[in-house]
Amino acid sequence: MNQRDLDQELRELGKANADKVPDMIRHRQEEVYAALESLPMMQKRSHHRKKSVRSVSLVYRFLLTAAAVMIVAIGSLLGGATVSPTIAASLQSVPLIGSLFKLAADDLGLQTLEESGLADVVEASATHDGITLRIPELVYDGIRLSIIVTRDGEKRSGGILDQISTGNGTKSKYPKGAIHSFDAQIDGRPIDGQDNGWNMVLKAKRTSDPNTAIYELTPRSASQQFTSALPDAFTLTVQIGLEGIEEPFVMEIPVRQQHAKVMSTIQKSREWRGHKLTLSEIQFTPITTQMLLSVDSDDQEWKRRLWFELWDDRGNVLGFIGGYGEHETRHAEELRYNVLFERMAKAPSSIKLKAFLPEMEDPTSSSGHFKLNERGEVIKNYINELEITFPVDQAVIQKLYEISSETRGDDKS
Known part of the structure; x- marks a missing residue:
């Protein structure tokens, strides 16, 4: 059966180069902007936000605004300069408020999870050689399963999804601490359609934070009617490989479907x-x-x-x-x-x-x-x-x- 993967074709699209601002500055700017926008006074649709978000104190808002001003100022002063380790560490410590799905680029559905609270908080984690991978949140709406993956610790030299192109069509390499493999099973069965698997497509999506990624499972099927590709509730097992760390990071997470449709x-x-x-x-x-x-x-x-x-x-x-x-x-x-x-x-x-x-x-x-x-x-x-x-x-x-x-x-x- 001939098949067409629109995701793979989309990767051929060219994109304009980002402004020449140090990655650390740019990423933390975007994170703080996202956090500011999540505050009640910045929301146009605040009438159905969660009460816990509404209760953010004015003092915390002031501190967060001050952090944003600090980052903008540093970015203006440094321009294209290299960020020092001390500044980098300070920028990494700027806190984020609410759901990490707010960091999803060009995906309004995931961004609105900050307001609705529909994402499931799972807080799964695994640690090896000083690096901790976490899956703090996920959501499954019966169509796609979206999973937040974060990384903390030392022994890393790039973003969590960074790759180093080797040219000439050869396989890309990975900087130390980057994800080089992500395997998933649902109720013990593979996702790729082989060996009685689920016939799903797995892809990774970058966010505005270099230490946060979103992995997404979508159906590899074009049937003539809507059917959920996965059960209403299941156990997701992930095995993640990081460059430079021998032992894989293994986590098991319970998943339930959000039935509203x-x-x-x-x-x-x-x-x-x-x-x-x-x-x-x-x-x-x-x-x-x-x-x-x-x-x-x-x-x-x-x-x-x-x-x-x-x-x-x-x-x-x-x-x-x-x-x-x-x-x-x-x-x-x-x-x-x-x-x-x-x-x-x-x-x-x-x-x-x-x-x-x-x-x-x-x-x-x-x-x-x-x-x-x-x-x-x-x-x-x-x-x-x-x-x-x-x-x-x-x-x-x-x-x-x-x-x-x-x-x-x-x-x-």
């Missing part, structure tokens, strides 16, 4: 020049938007080049999380997709699915690097004839988005 059957199709796009179903959770669709075409190359975006009724494009495509066994012309996007900031009254063909750096090739504009964005050729707009129940989705650990009746103490 809204599903809608769409079954809308559009056709253009012999190509047919069909949107079958869409599903919402407090952190994820999932859709099932299919592309029917005799042109295999065109079909595999087609990409998708999801827009709300305010013109906002939902962030892409991941996706998987596979050919229908009995119908070779049909390519089915299971595509994941972040949640929306506000519940919409309608949603728009757009299809586009990205331009390639090499116009004669159907693979490789995408062509970027002057802003560092992929050049997209939208196909208006394949656009699908459909209504959704705004009130129901908004109620879903306002679910928290308090309204759900969880005891997080």
Whole structure:
């Protein structure tokens, strides 16, 4: 069965270089900004924040603001200079408030876990040779399992997910203390679909903190209907390898599914020049938007080049999380997709699915690097004839988005 991994293709995208500010300064700036934004006076949606967050004292707010000013000032003075060990140690000690999921880049669903409190606090840890790995939080919404991994201690020379490119297509190396392997089992079964496994995809996501990463499990399936890829409750066993440390870090964590979700059957199709796009179903959770669709075409190359975006009724494009495509066994012309996007900031009254063909750096090739504009964005050729707009129940989705650990009746103490 031919398959298409949208995550792997997305890694080919080029991104503009970050400003030339020392990594330590930049990371701690971003962390403190995130912490400041989590305070009640900085929140636009504070009406359903947790009471524990509302009770942050004015003194603590002042101290945190002072820390942020200190970091900005240091960053301005140093510019591109190297950070001294003393300053580095001081910056690393600046505290963060609330959920570490707030550090997730370009993923509104995970960032809102700070407000809702829906993430499960597990506090698993393992220590070897002076380094401690922790899994303090995770969340499973029935679609994706997101896991926070943090690192503390000495004997490290880079970020937790850093790699050193060796060039010439050879395998990357890892700095001391970086994760070089991450193996997971669910109820004792592997996640990769082999040996009666769960057929899931594992990927790592960087955060604004060099010592914090997010690992995510998503389904490697494009079935014609929504089904949870994993049980409602299970035991997750992870085995993590760090460069320079011989013994693996092993942790076992109980996981439960957050059941809140809204599903809608769409079954809308559009056709253009012999190509047919069909949107079958869409599903919402407090952190994820999932859709099932299919592309029917005799042109295999065109079909595999087609990409998708999801827009709300305010013109906002939902962030892409991941996706998987596979050919229908009995119908070779049909390519089915299971595509994941972040949640929306506000519940919409309608949603728009757009299809586009990205331009390639090499116009004669159907693979490789995408062509970027002057802003560092992929050049997209939208196909208006394949656009699908459909209504959704705004009130129901908004109620879903306002679910928290308090309204759900969880005891997080």
